[in-house]
Amino acid sequence: MSGATPDVSVNFDLDAIVAPAAPVEKYIEVFLNERPLPANLREAIRYAVFGPGKRLRPILVVRACEAVGGAPEAAHAPAAAIELIHCFSLVHDDLPAMDDDDLRRGRPTLHRHTNEAMAILAGDAMMGLAFELIATRIKDAKLVGQVSRELAEGTNDMIAGQVYDTLPDFPAHTQPIEKLRTIHRNKTGALIRIACRMGALCGGASDPQLRAITDYAEAIGLMFQVVDDLLDVTQTTEHLGKAANKDADKGKLTYPGLIGIDRTRQEIERLRRESHAALDKLGPRAEPLRTLCDYMAVRSK
Amino acid sequence: MSGATPDVSVNFDLDAIVAPAAPVEKYIEVFLNERPLPANLREAIRYAVFGPGKRLRPILVVRACEAVGGAPEAAHAPAAAIELIHCFSLVHDDLPAMDDDDLRRGRPTLHRHTNEAMAILAGDAMMGLAFELIATRIKDAKLVGQVSRELAEGTNDMIAGQVYDTLPDFPAHTQPIEKLRTIHRNKTGALIRIACRMGALCGGASDPQLRAITDYAEAIGLMFQVVDDLLDVTQTTEHLGKAANKDADKGKLTYPGLIGIDRTRQEIERLRRESHAALDKLGPRAEPLRTLCDYMAVRSK
Numbered sequence: 001m002s003g004a005t006p007d008v009s010v011n012f013d014l015d016a017i018v019a020p021a022a023p024v025e026k027y028i029e030v031f032l033n034e035r036p037l038p039a040n041l042r043e044a045i046r047y048a049v050f051g052p053g054k055r056l057r058p059i060l061v062v063r064a065c066e067a068v069g070g071a072p073e074a075a076h077a078p079a080a081a082i083e084l085i086h087c088f089s090l091v092h093d094d095l096p097a098m099d100d101d102d103l104r105r106g107r108p109t110l111h112r113h114t115n116e117a118m119a120i121l122a123g124d125a126m127m128g129l130a131f132e133l134i135a136t137r138i139k140d141a142k143l144v145g146q147v148s149r150e151l152a153e154g155t156n157d158m159i160a161g162q163v164y165d166t167l168p169d170f171p172a173h174t175q176p177i178e179k180l181r182t183i184h185r186n187k188t189g190a191l192i193r194i195a196c197r198m199g200a201l202c203g204g205a206s207d208p209q210l211r212a213i214t215d216y217a218e219a220i221g222l223m224f225q226v227v228d229d230l231l232d233v234t235q236t237t238e239h240l241g242k243a244a245n246k247d248a249d250k251g252k253l254t255y256p257g258l259i260g261i262d263r264t265r266q267e268i269e270r271l272r273r274e275s276h277a278a279l280d281k282l283g284p285r286a287e288p289l290r291t292l293c294d295y296m297a298v299r300s301k
Numbered sequence: 302m303s304g305a306t307p308d309v310s311v312n313f314d315l316d317a318i319v320a321p322a323a324p325v326e327k328y329i330e331v332f333l334n335e336r337p338l339p340a341n342l343r344e345a346i347r348y349a350v351f352g353p354g355k356r357l358r359p360i361l362v363v364r365a366c367e368a369v370g371g372a373p374e375a376a377h378a379p380a381a382a383i384e385l386i387h388c389f390s391l392v393h394d395d396l397p398a399m400d401d402d403d404l405r406r407g408r409p410t411l412h413r414h415t416n417e418a419m420a421i422l423a424g425d426a427m428m429g430l431a432f433e434l435i436a437t438r439i440k441d442a443k444l445v446g447q448v449s450r451e452l453a454e455g456t457n458d459m460i461a462g463q464v465y466d467t468l469p470d471f472p473a474h475t476q477p478i479e480k481l482r483t484i485h486r487n488k489t490g491a492l493i494r495i496a497c498r499m500g501a502l503c504g505g506a507s508d509p510q511l512r513a514i515t516d517y518a519e520a521i522g523l524m525f526q527v528v529d530d531l532l533d534v535t536q537t538t539e540h541l542g543k544a545a546n547k548d549a550d551k552g553k554l555t556y557p558g559l560i561g562i563d564r565t566r567q568e569i570e571r572l573r574r575e576s577h578a579a580l581d582k583l584g585p586r587a588e589p590l591r592t593l594c595d596y597m598a599v600r601s602k
Binding site: 136 | 437
């Protein structure tokens, strides 16, 4: 299957770039073992968190921390927290009243593996534990306040994005492209934005560094979702052997559906360059973020 | 209907004691109006929060703040936050996969008023907004860290209590009374504990003051639930016109079921005295907390 933008030539060692995922997973495991919890709740959370996953958000937290000169360990608490938030959102999205999914990445979803009540409660607990982790594991009081603000705002924007997407209630006369941007900016963009910002804050970013990281994050956050839209279309096309626009036929807004495939590819390339330009201000320590961006631009799944 | 402990004679002006509820409700309303949210999500949250409610937890926050010498306004952010958490827990508890309740306090539950997906997402958002409120509205950085830690730990203990209660998974050989205490301490006690502690922290409590408030909170937190157990039995008895133990027959652990009605009444009185003793260290400013305790001991619903 071809990538989203096969015309962009990129070389990267992805294994090296994603290496920070392993210590963050270990950090979550230790935290969950130390925190007193009912045994079945702990098992449900472990099941939801330790399934296969790209760990994109925690990797961004660590890499953003390093990009401004911080040590990776300084980013482990917010990296663990954002993965808990991401996994909580997947558990609740999969529920019968939401997307009603039986499988996620080849395994039964949590409510199929356990039951619906446990999936609701485990999701709730994962969100709460993310905030507890920030409040108990970060030692600098001012930083706790800054990071928990980012985490709260990003989480709530993500939930708002889910509402915009599945239970749309836009003001009358909102243009389709504006609806789509609102959905993307909140549903996917918010967590990517705060992943980078929390990492930068924990790395002791200066104001200009934080601004650069934020610009980078907003560009890749939108790009991530535009690529997703494009992959939906190309995957559908290849899978069904017929023209795209399946999502558009279902009334679902997508970039290819609204502006066509060619302009969607141009938009991805524009956002890729925008994110690179933001990183130029940070010097060579930001190289892994650049590689991550390029990977996200050409990914095929 | 008779109260739980009709032999205790108490005089109090409840209207005066619960007066702090109104400004906290107003505070939540302003916060919800200012926070950008999808219109239907905002309406769902408003429906869930602004239904009839005792507002016990926010009142405890404000009264605990005053008891250590703080101004009531200093407690409004955590008071609003804990009410959002409490209401989120009710919304999720009412879901079909949980208690499957159609009515709460005479009105359709949120998932009946809107739909299940919205009830799940609105509950999620209410939890997240509680943390956002603490992180954005409290100005002192150290206090943000302390209060968000309390809020997170209390919320997670409450969720753990819900799991212990509805999906019990205790270690083998755990005694019934120990199971019951674990459920009560977490499910109801945790939020009452942090209500009082957050209020005291925002009021600038000294360590001995915080200790006294914590002792008070733990006593009334357990008492609140023991009274609930007793009311379940007495209400059931009166309603059905037959002997109690309906909950016990269903396998549900309760204090009257485990130790009998007389010893349950004695336990309530013991906890009432314990909470009063804790308040003795705080002087006359703690009088409203004493009155609240007495009200909770004799309440009939």
